[in-house]
Amino acid sequence: MSNAPLLRANEITKTFATGGGLAGSKKTITAVDRASFTVGYSENVVLLGESGCGKSTLGKLTLGLLRPDLGSVEFEGRDIWTLNWREFSEFRRNAQIVHQDPYTSLNPVRTIYQSLAPAMIQNKVTSARDAYDKVRELLTLVGLTPPEDFLDRYPARMSGGQMQRVVLARSVSLRPKFVVADEAVSMLDASLRLGAIDLMLDLQQQFKMSYLFITHDFGIARYFILKSKGKIVVMYLGSLVEIGDGDSVIQKPVHPYTRILMEATPVPDPKVARQKPIPKLRSLEVPRLEETPSGCKFHTRCPYAIDRCSTDVPQLKEVGTKLVACHLAERFS
Amino acid sequence: MSLRDPETRRPILQVRGLTVEFRVPRGILRAVDNLDLDVYDNEVLGLVGESGCGKSVLAHSILKVVDPNGYIAGGKILFGDKDVLNLNKRELRKYRWQDVSVIFQGAFNSLNPVMKVFEHMVDTTLAHENRSKKEISERSGELLQMVRLDSSAVMDRYPHELSGGMKQRVVAAMAMLLRPRLLILDEPFSALDMLTQKFFLKILVDIRKQTESSMIFITHDLAPVAEIADRVAVMYCGVVVEASDVDDIFYRPRHPYTRALLSSIPSIVGDINDLKPVPGPLPDPVNPPPGCGFHPRCPYAIDVCTRDRPEPERAEKGSLVACHRWREIN
Numbered sequence: 001m002s003n004a005p006l007l008r009a010n011e012i013t014k015t016f017a018t019g020g021g022l023a024g025s026k027k028t029i030t031a032v033d034r035a036s037f038t039v040g041y042s043e044n045v046v047l048l049g050e051s052g053c054g055k056s057t058l059g060k061l062t063l064g065l066l067r068p069d070l071g072s073v074e075f076e077g078r079d080i081w082t083l084n085w086r087e088f089s090e091f092r093r094n095a096q097i098v099h100q101d102p103y104t105s106l107n108p109v110r111t112i113y114q115s116l117a118p119a120m121i122q123n124k125v126t127s128a129r130d131a132y133d134k135v136r137e138l139l140t141l142v143g144l145t146p147p148e149d150f151l152d153r154y155p156a157r158m159s160g161g162q163m164q165r166v167v168l169a170r171s172v173s174l175r176p177k178f179v180v181a182d183e184a185v186s187m188l189d190a191s192l193r194l195g196a197i198d199l200m201l202d203l204q205q206q207f208k209m210s211y212l213f214i215t216h217d218f219g220i221a222r223y224f225i226l227k228s229k230g231k232i233v234v235m236y237l238g239s240l241v242e243i244g245d246g247d248s249v250i251q252k253p254v255h256p257y258t259r260i261l262m263e264a265t266p267v268p269d270p271k272v273a274r275q276k277p278i279p280k281l282r283s284l285e286v287p288r289l290e291e292t293p294s295g296c297k298f299h300t301r302c303p304y305a306i307d308r309c310s311t312d313v314p315q316l317k318e319v320g321t322k323l324v325a326c327h328l329a330e331r332f333s
Numbered sequence: 334m335s336l337r338d339p340e341t342r343r344p345i346l347q348v349r350g351l352t353v354e355f356r357v358p359r360g361i362l363r364a365v366d367n368l369d370l371d372v373y374d375n376e377v378l379g380l381v382g383e384s385g386c387g388k389s390v391l392a393h394s395i396l397k398v399v400d401p402n403g404y405i406a407g408g409k410i411l412f413g414d415k416d417v418l419n420l421n422k423r424e425l426r427k428y429r430w431q432d433v434s435v436i437f438q439g440a441f442n443s444l445n446p447v448m449k450v451f452e453h454m455v456d457t458t459l460a461h462e463n464r465s466k467k468e469i470s471e472r473s474g475e476l477l478q479m480v481r482l483d484s485s486a487v488m489d490r491y492p493h494e495l496s497g498g499m500k501q502r503v504v505a506a507m508a509m510l511l512r513p514r515l516l517i518l519d520e521p522f523s524a525l526d527m528l529t530q531k532f533f534l535k536i537l538v539d540i541r542k543q544t545e546s547s548m549i550f551i552t553h554d555l556a557p558v559a560e561i562a563d564r565v566a567v568m569y570c571g572v573v574v575e576a577s578d579v580d581d582i583f584y585r586p587r588h589p590y591t592r593a594l595l596s597s598i599p600s601i602v603g604d605i606n607d608l609k610p611v612p613g614p615l616p617d618p619v620n621p622p623p624g625c626g627f628h629p630r631c632p633y634a635i636d637v638c639t640r641d642r643p644e645p646e647r648a649e650k651g652s653l654v655a656c657h658r659w660r661e662i663n
Contacts, residue, residue: 267556
């Protein structure tokens with residue numbers, strides 16, 4: 001095997017057409033705009049961004065669930081869209097997803113055993129004869145004990161937290177190398193979120209896969225990254241604006257967007273919270289996706305924007321140990 | 334923000350022994366269980382709890398708009414001298430929106446797509462009060478400014494021309510139209526992005542300062558509560574397990590559930606090694622645990638907790654705690 005990382009996104013762009021109905025003309029939305037990043041073997045990458053910034057689309061592109069309009073996605077050094085059928089299904093086995101909503105991720109008319117076993121048998125992770133034991137093992141591993149209680153249950157008879165454990169078990173059942181966790185803990189209640197993250201990291205210890213952990217929550221991102229090491233990728237309106245080692249992005253964010261996002265995150269401490277000033281923003285309105293601003297997409301809200309920001313698109317460039325897409329990055333580092 | 338002596342303050346809303354049940358296929362779901370709660374004049378009460386704890390049902394009950402498969406099985410709700418559960422249709426109509434208004438979860442999707450913002454304002458006002466268009470326009474303009482919208486521009490727009498955050502602020506302005514004394518906000522942040530949330534929170538603080546109305550701020554997330562609330566009520570299994578002023582909740586939590594919840598919230602500050610998940614699953618509301626609802630997950634649970642339900646006890650500064658062992662574990 002070459003020195004290629006596990007996954008490499010090369011300048012990928014994905015656009016969607018909207019409208020064109022009765023009420024007006026067709027428009028295109030650029031959900032992901034020339035995004036490049038890598039995920040190493042057993043590495044964790046947190047993709048941080050607000051709703052509508054394109055982070056789920058980016059996740060789906062890395063899994064081959066969507067095909068980029070431009071650019072390429074390479075898995076172990078090979079463009080996934082040039083693979084033949086057999087190779088592509090091998091890639092699919094290796095790249096799994098955990099969806100946001102555990103309630104809709106499981107087939108309601110299948111028992112837990114029926115949800116997990118067929119794929120494992122089909123992909124020869126286990127023989128049909130051993131499948132029962134293998135599924136039991138897996139359920140024990142995700143803390144659904146005793147497993148016999150759960151094997152023949154239907155999802156309707158489980159709580160959200162339990163269902164999410166089944167979904168996590170399923171995500172590792174084929175021994176993948178890469179798992180995209182798309183807001184995997186957001187739907188869970190506050191008291192259950194940390195448990196789910198801890199479980200994901202335990203599974204990683206065991207199976208050595210990489211996570212692309214997608215979240216909008218700075219607190220969750222921080223917990224995940226400080227517990228596990230890895231890097232953070234920050235996304236705004238389809239563009240990657242800051243990429244860096246997790247610790248350093250959390251301790252010293254450089255891009256104004258990352259910094260404002262962090263400032264805006266509420267702190268569960270009344271004294272600190274009451275004194276926190278409201279982040280300085282030029283505009284409160286999130287630009288519509290059909291009309292993304294020229295130049296730096298954040299310039300309409302950025303308190304530091306200069307003339308150049310509205311005309312020139314900033315490229316990701318090295319600033320200290322990070323990659324930052326901001327004309328004024330040096331000033332902030 | 335100094336709290337007046339809680340002993341002498343007069344509540345504007347008193348909930349006493351409220352029980353709300355729902356008929357579900359598996360049996361009877363008791364969403365709110367013999368619950369007591371006070372809301373005082375000019376205060377923001379944070380009502381915090383996880384999904385299924387009954388916090389939204391409580392809000393619906395305060396407005397007497399419980400879903401058709403549910404019913405209020407017992408208890409009293411007093412707003413001033415009004416006995417809310419016994420109001421007739423006419424009186425209820427006055428009570429809703431004029432005394433108590435509400436911004437429900439996802440309320441920004443509840444604007445009528447074929448009505449302009451101003452028409453919403455007119456409709457809402459005329460349903461309750463007789464006012465001229467000029468008066469309504471002045472009042473709306475004032476309120477839209479208060480939520481930091483450009484009133485002249487927004488008034489003639491249709492909802493689809495506004496962003497999610499703008500719609501949310503329009504709804505907030507509408508809720509204040511008739512000068513209610515109590516505003517209930519049920520998860521007002523869900524589906525708003527972080528920067529919009531932060532800003533909306535600041536607007537709420539402003540509204541409160543200017544109108545001196547009270548607010549019940551319902552959320553599953555403790556962090557924004559720290560910023561806006563004067564007092565916090567924590568719900569679990571249909572019961573308020575602790576109600577204290579906001580500093581006590583965060584710095585001196587008394588109930589084991591409050592403590593557990595606080596130490597399970599990842600934040601942008603603090604040592605992550607101090608964080609730990611709350612063990613065990615959420616209770617099944619159709620089959621809640623006997624005794625104290627939290628006992629299966631509580632590190633301090635003893636025999637009595639599995640048998641007897643703890644009654645709320647008064648602690649310092651007017652706090653209430655429902656736990657058999659709160660004195661010894663603190």
